[in-house]
Amino acid sequence: MHEGLQVNLASNVVPLRAPTPVQKPNELPTRATRYPDLRYMGSKSRLLPWIFETLNGLDFESVLDPFSGTGCVGYLFKSMDRRVIASDFMNFSSLVARATIANNKVHLDGKAIRRLIDGTPPAHNFIEQNFDGVFYTRDDLRFLDRISGNIRQLQDPYEQALAFAALFRSCLKRQPRGVFTISGDLSHYDDGRRDLRLSVEEHFLEQIEVYNNAVFDNGRRNKALRSDIFELSNERVDLVYLDPPYVPRSDDNCYTKRYHFLEGLSCYWQGLPIDKTTKVKKIAKRYTPFSYRKEAVDAFDRMFGRFAKSKIALSYSSNGFPDLEQLVELMGKHKTSVTVFEKPHRYHFGTHSKVARANVVEYLIVGQ
Ligand SMILES: C[S@@+](CC[C@H](N)C(=O)[O-])C[C@H]1O[C@@H](n2cnc3c(N)ncnc32)[C@H](O)[C@@H]1O
Structure with missing residues (x-):
């Protein structure tokens, strides 16, 4: 010691x-x-x-x-x-x-991928309505509305989870700094990185492959x-x-504040009302005692x-x-x-x- x-x-x-x-x-x-x-x-x-x-x-x-x-x-x-x-x-x-x-064991096969990228216009446009001008381009937001509906067409929970994982990673790559605390004109973050040039949909197609490759069986349940x-x-x-x-000595460690968009996306904001008074359209913070010194x-x-x-x-x-x-x-x-x-x-x-x-x-x- x-x-x-x-x-x-x-x-x-x-x-x-x-x-x-x-x-x-x-x-x-x-x-x-x-x-x-x-x-x-x-x-x-x-x-x-x-x-x-x-x-x-x-x-x-x-x-x-x-x-x-x-x-x-x-x-x-x-x-x-x-x-x-x-x-x-x-x-x-x-x-x-x-x-x-x-x-x-489960991978996203050709049939599942075809369902996911089905171009039928989405039944709901919650994301476009709420996040236009906040995060991403309008095309990205329309894609997110569409994919949110298409994911729910998949029957297998592992297929759904793989598609969500691919979607979350796409959203994080496409969002400058990978956090949802900043919004609006973020062009000053654009240093030409490929991750910022690709649309969310282009990322998503790549990420399906990435997550398919991560699946393996270790023989355990x-x-x-x-x-x-x-x-x-x-x-x-x-x-x-x-x-x-880590309870920080300064600042905060709130996961909802940084990743509220992914949390909302994971359930299409069902039961997670947006606080419309916030610039980045946050949801309520989830309480954890690890955020408070007391x-x-x-x-x-x-x-x-x-x-x-x-x-x-x-x-x-x-x-x-x-x-x-x-x-x-x-x-x-x-x-x-x-x-x-x-x-x-x-x-x-x-x-x-x-x-x-x-x-x-x-x-x-x-x-x-
Ligand atoms: C330091 S991160 C974990 C990082 C992880 N080990 C990794 O390498 O990616 C802490 C995690 O705890 C979760 N968390 C915070 N409070 C929690 C609680 N009371 N119960 C369960 N999870 C909690 C957060 O959502 C966050 O994902």
């Missing part, structure tokens, strides 16, 4: 800070490196080799990833041939996990759920990988308690709150040994032309 880190743990807890194990001969499964990553706040896609090296040494057959986000970590576990349950409280996120993690972490049913698993939002400590405590019977691996970052010392102490209330693995990490933020970088330390806090 480095100097200054005084961790007050229960007497039976061994505070260890182990170096990340040297790379094992068995490397990150190639499949995991081919996951169609999404530009997404907090995605661990660049940390997958380290997460693999660190967790591969643990003994586990089944694993829960209840903050699945892009699904890249759950997909890593699937590539390691474990039985995976992926879950997130965002519907769009759970659809991506259904397409890539729960789905072992994997699941994708949509749930709040505190409402998940208590299915026993060997390992729980926790990657909650509530986060209690939430971590309850979460560790909830999964006390499983091994726990928590991803966290040195720029989050609470700090490492407090998190180790909290986990120590529920586990007999707590080990901290760390990795210096650089992340990028800001606009495309003005990217800033920050150095942080990423932690994997493992309780057994």
